[in-house]
Amino acid sequence: MxxxxxxxxxxxxxxxxxxxxxxxxxxxxxxxxxxxxxxxxxxxxxxxxxxxxxxxxxxxxxxxxxxxxxxxxxxxxxxxxxxxxxxxxxxxxxxxxxxxxxxxxxxxxxxxxxxxxxxxxxxxxxxIIMQNAYIREQLRVIQNLSLSAEERYHSFLTKYPQVVKQVTQKKIASYLGITPEFLSSLKVNKTKN
Amino acid sequence: MxxxxxxxxxxxxxxxxxxxxxxxxxxxxxxxxxxxxxxxxxxxxxxxxxxxxxxxxxxxxxxxxxxxxxxxxxxxxxxxxxxxxxxxxxxxxxxxxxxxxxxxxxxxxxxxxxxxxxxxxxxxxxxIIMQNAYIREQLRVIQNLSLSAEERYHSFLTKYPQVVKQVTQKKIASYLGITPEFLSSLKVNKTKN
DNA sequence: TTAGATTCTTAATATACCTTAACTCCTTTG
DNA sequence: CAAAGGAGTTAAGGTATATTAAGAATCTAA
CATH class of the missing domain: 2.60.120.10 (Jelly Rolls)
Structure with missing residues (x-):
């Protein structure tokens, strides 16, 4: 069914x-x-x-x-x-x-x-659904407050690898709270290290 | 009791x-x-x-x-x-x-x-407790993503007037995700408008 | 299949917010 | 009550991220 x-x-x-x-x-x-x-x-x-x-x-x-x-x-x-x-x-x-x-x-x-x-x-x-949702949002608030844009991006990559595959960078940038241009430049600098 | x-x-x-x-x-x-x-x-x-x-x-x-x-x-x-x-x-x-x-x-x-x-x-x-907590955190995420520091501060003032009275500015700044120095300067500029 | 739209990239310039530091005013504690 | 630490303010200079713009790459739809 x-x-x-x-x-x-x-x-x-x-x-x-x-x-x-x-x-x-x-x-x-x-x-x-x-x-x-x-x-x-x-x-x-x-x-x-x-x-x-x-x-x-x-x-x-x-x-x-x-x-x-x-x-x-x-x-x-x-x-x-x-x-x-x-x-x-x-x-x-x-x-x-x-x-x-x-x-x-x-x-x-x-x-x-x-x-x-x-x-x-x-x-x-x-x-249980609400509890998990609350915990998820709280962890996100912690990250928004204590990590740089680059750190949040890497955390996103490991937390939601499925999403990364299916979604444009523009949308990921808007989840992270940064512009697509800045996300693009982060990726470049990353590969340089 | x-x-x-x-x-x-x-x-x-x-x-x-x-x-x-x-x-x-x-x-x-x-x-x-x-x-x-x-x-x-x-x-x-x-x-x-x-x-x-x-x-x-x-x-x-x-x-x-x-x-x-x-x-x-x-x-x-x-x-x-x-x-x-x-x-x-x-x-x-x-x-x-x-x-x-x-x-x-x-x-x-x-x-x-x-x-x-x-x-x-x-x-x-x-x-119900978890649901309210989830909603609260989600509204906070929205504000963190779409408002400036100054706007978040004003929103905080109206949302938590009790807290404003009892808590140091340093702690409020750390809730808003800004430095106490910057919060201090926001207040000055506000009174100028 | 091509035209148009959207996405991604790069780079120059701009700005919101941070860092450091010095000073004043409170509060806490001995 | 004095001393010390913490909180708030101000200002100069610095950095992370935004904005604008233009070109290249990719997707979409007729």
């Missing part, structure tokens, strides 16, 4: 009965995305959280000068949304696009709320 | 029976901290998560040049720990100190694990 992967993802942390699996998957909606398709744009209500079955998604923010800041890359088996706006039912501050052709599974906010009540085991699952 | 505040904090998200309250509080250990006392130092095993009953705590990281990066301030009614190391039972990468005399309540990792099994309602509570 189309929902094998997401069920495996959930089975990493909690065990569901067949009835619970059935109930859960009845809430899901799978979607195919073409490269460059947007699943969320700024200002739009953010109703869904997405599980990435295959491909790669990117969440980014546009600042007042229309400069992009990449907030996260979501590879297959990751969950992604504009969490603040999803939880608070507010217009999104982020764009989410498919970097490559991707298939995703969407779960709506109202269905998630109901799921957490009907099958409280899911509280544990999402506690 | 000493645990009134923490029980109220929990009651914001879940309802406990008297027996559950009793079971939960039996796991807690309250502690008084003098200003500048450390509750965690880098390299030490991070066994506890702390609820701040009063006062203010600060988590920071020391980089290879012994420069401090402030990761978070925890005012009263906040939870704080080195989450990565707490969850993975690893030596801490952070220091946590009392900025002022503070009283805190500690919960040990092994007790939390048991609590989550015995009283699954707590999964919901900690899901």
């Amino acid at each position: 189309a929902y094998d992967l997401i069920l495996q993802n959930i089975a990493k942390h909690i065990s569901l009965t067949p009835a619970e699996k059935q109930y859960f998957t009845s809430m899901l909606k799978s979607e195919e995305l073409k490269k460059k398709a947007l699943v969320l744009r700024e200002g739009q209500l953010c109703n869904n959280i997405y599980y990435v079955s295959s491909g790669i998604l990117r969440a980014y923010h546009l600042d007042k000068d229309a400069k992009e800041a990449t907030i996260m890359f979501a590879l297959s088996d990751w969950w992604i949304t504009d969490m603040f706006c999803f939880i608070n039912c507010q217009p999104a501050m982020l764009f989410i696009e498919a970097v490559e052709n991707s298939s995703i599974v969407g779960l709506q906010k109202k269905d998630l709320d109901q799921l957490l009540i009907e099958v409280p085991k899911f509280e544990r699952f999402f506690r | 000493a645990y009134d505040l923490i029980l109220q904090n929990i009651a914001k998200h879940i309802s406990l029976t008297p027996a559950e309250k009793q079971y939960f509080t039996s796991m807690l250990k309250s502690e008084e901290l003098k200003k500048k006392a450390l509750v965690l130092r880098e390299g030490q095993l991070c066994n506890n998560i702390y609820y701040v009953s009063s006062g203010i705590l600060r988590a920071y990281h020391l980089d290879k040049d012994a420069k401090e990066a402030t990761i978070m301030f925890a005012l009263s009614d906040w939870w704080i720990t080195d989450m990565f190391c707490f969850i993975n039972c690893q030596p801490a990468m952070l220091f946590i100190e009392a900025v002022e005399n503070s009283s805190i309540v500690g919960l040990q990792k092994k007790d939390l694990d048991q609590l989550l099994i015995e009283v699954p309602k707590f999964e919901r509570f900690f899901r």
